[in-house]
Amino acid sequence: MFHGTYLDFDRIDLSKSNKGKDFGKGFYLSENKEQAEKMAVFKSLQYGSKPIILKYDFDENFLKRELSFLKFTKYSKEWADFILRNRMNENDANIHQYDVVYGPIANDKIGVQIRNLIEQNIDMDVFLERLKYVQGITFQYFFGTERAISKLVRI
Numbered sequence: 001m002f003h004g005t006y007l008d009f010d011r012i013d014l015s016k017s018n019k020g021k022d023f024g025k026g027f028y029l030s031e032n033k034e035q036a037e038k039m040a041v042f043k044s045l046q047y048g049s050k051p052i053i054l055k056y057d058f059d060e061n062f063l064k065r066e067l068s069f070l071k072f073t074k075y076s077k078e079w080a081d082f083i084l085r086n087r088m089n090e091n092d093a094n095i096h097q098y099d100v101v102y103g104p105i106a107n108d109k110i111g112v113q114i115r116n117l118i119e120q121n122i123d124m125d126v127f128l129e130r131l132k133y134v135q136g137i138t139f140q141y142f143f144g145t146e147r148a149i150s151k152l153v154r155i
Helices: 033-047 077-088 108-118 124-131
Strands: 002-005 027-029 052-057 069-071 100-104 139-143
Touching: 002 027, 002 033, 033 052, 077 100, 077 108, 077 124, 108 124
Parallel strands: 069 100
Antiparallel strands: 002 052, 027 139, 100 139
16 A cells, blocks of 8 residues: 655654545555655645655555454445545544545545535535536545554565
């Protein structure tokens, strides 16, 4: 899995994660290297640095044996509700207790629709209808606890 960033680091520090993200305050990875590269370029332009791609190995058997796991396989009302609650969370603590969450990224196109939903310019039915036409869904992994982070191996 890949993490796109502008900083190289050896240890993942969850306290440096930002709140208000798709699945909450945590460490995000993608199996899609291109997605991680785009994020690295975006972050490096923001902070005046060079893009960096960090690679991690993760044994998914931990999801069945040791970690609490939530999985969204597609855009859905449940996914949208979860994203909205996380993005609107102003507390440092996450709104959920999952170690790992997997699901579609709410990219820029979807972010516009989420903003419309939050500002009540559209309702949930219209939001979900518009999601049907989004092409090229990219998925992400969220690691939100020290227990989950301990299962990642940087390679």
